[in-house]
Amino acid sequence: MPQLPRYEYTGPVDCSIPPNRKVLKDKSVIITGGANGMGLETARAFAAEGAFVTIADLDYVRGKKIVEELGSNTQFVKCNIALWEDQVNVFEAAIKSSPHRSCDIVIANAGISRASGDDLWPLDDPNAPPVKPKLNIVNVNLIGTMYTWKLAVHYFRKQPDTEDRDRCFIMTGSLVSWIDSPANWQYTSSKYGLRGLMRTARRNTHEQGIRINYVAPCYIKSAIRSAAYEAELISKGVEFAPPEDVATCMMRLATDRTINGHSLMITPRSVAKEGFMDVNMDDHVxxxxxxxxxxxxxxxxxxxxxxxxxxxxxxxxxxxx
Structure with missing residues (x-):
């Protein structure tokens, strides 16, 4: 298997170093939630560098249109990441269709927010029977990503032990893993959970030649958000980052085998000129x-x-x- 050193803290990632894009050619990349927003920009960026990209998403119509746009080195697989069987289909399709029958880079990006409804938040009638909450956000963001991780490990271990292959796992988290976000109960819990997975897994991933990292966006410009709501957020002090910076951050992690066990935060350019930086808060120094x-x-x-x-x-x- 690819030899990686045991994790130890050596300081923050130097984000001023640009991604080594040439190593992405013919790599097999799986991106969950790849039909919209940050996932789509990441799929575009990797496909443009010659990687074979498998886009996994629930949006079948949009997914097919994106494949038509991006070309023959992409494919779409309809997937609900909360369903194990759907995710197995994604990995099998990636292995079957990629140039080297490989699975090199897995970007666990799919997730849902408070906008989908958080049943932990409502105050129910205290004089009525208690209402069992639906934990859909946790099931998708946390359990679904754990499925992605389990499958990635399985298929990474099938990978030939050669220099041109990789075993890279990246999770899309959130800045709410470090700051309080009132009313975002399930969402925040799920993103904290993923950060916890990264921090504990990084201590053993070298034993299987796997790297695991966490990307923490905050407010990213998106067509999904209405212009009126975006304007309201800006009036309250929000600075948006472009989704292209998420893609570049993902690419930086995917192309540098020395990076393992780090959390990179997507920031406005006013904070970091690259659009992302190492959070540097995952170790006790x-x-x-x-x-x-x-x-x-x-x-x-x-x-x-x-x-x-x-x-x-x-x-x-x-x-x-």
Whole structure:
């Protein structure tokens, strides 16, 4: 498998280095939620560099039009990421149709927001029976992306052990993983969960030659949002970033095999001239309680992400007598 170093904190990613676009030619890229917004811009950017892009999305009509626009090195697979079987179909299609029967880069971008309805938020009648909430946002954003991760690992491990292949997994998160966003209960919980997945998985991904990173947009310009609502947000101090900057950020991560276990934040150009920067808040570098306990945790959790490792261990990870 591709040899990667164990994760350790070495400082923030230098985002001023441009993506090495030439390495994307003939790479197989899966992008969930790739028919609209940030996903679409990312699909366009990768396809323009000669990558074979599999767009997974629920919007069949739009997906087919995008493939007609982008050309023969793209394909569309209708997919509800909350359904395991749909996602299996996406990965199988990518392997079958890509130039090298490969799956090199997986961008888990699909997700839904509070606009789809958050059943945790409404205050129900206290004199009536409690109402069981629908957790659709969590099911799509968190559970669906965990399905994508599980499948990516499975298909990455089928990958030939050669320099021209890759095992790169990128998740679309959100800035709400670091800031409070009142009323965004399910959405914020789901994005915190994905950041947690990245932070814990990065400690073992080198054992399977896999890289995992997290991209955190905040307010991105989108045709989905009405002009009136966008104007209202601007009046309240929101600065929008263009979706093209998301695509460039994804490309930076996908083309540099030294980047693993980082969160990059999409920012307005007034904050970072590249349009993105390393959040640099995923490690405890100052001496004290958190750093000491992080180091202890890494000593006591000895699990190896290798087949058969757990045979001599209890469910907790202790050595069997």
């Amino acid at each position: 100052d001496e004290g309680f958190f750093k000491r306990n992080q180091e202890t945790q890494l000593r006591i959790i000895e699990d190896k992400w290798e087949p058969g490792w757990s045979k001599g261990r209890t469910a907790e990870g202790a050595k069997k007598e």
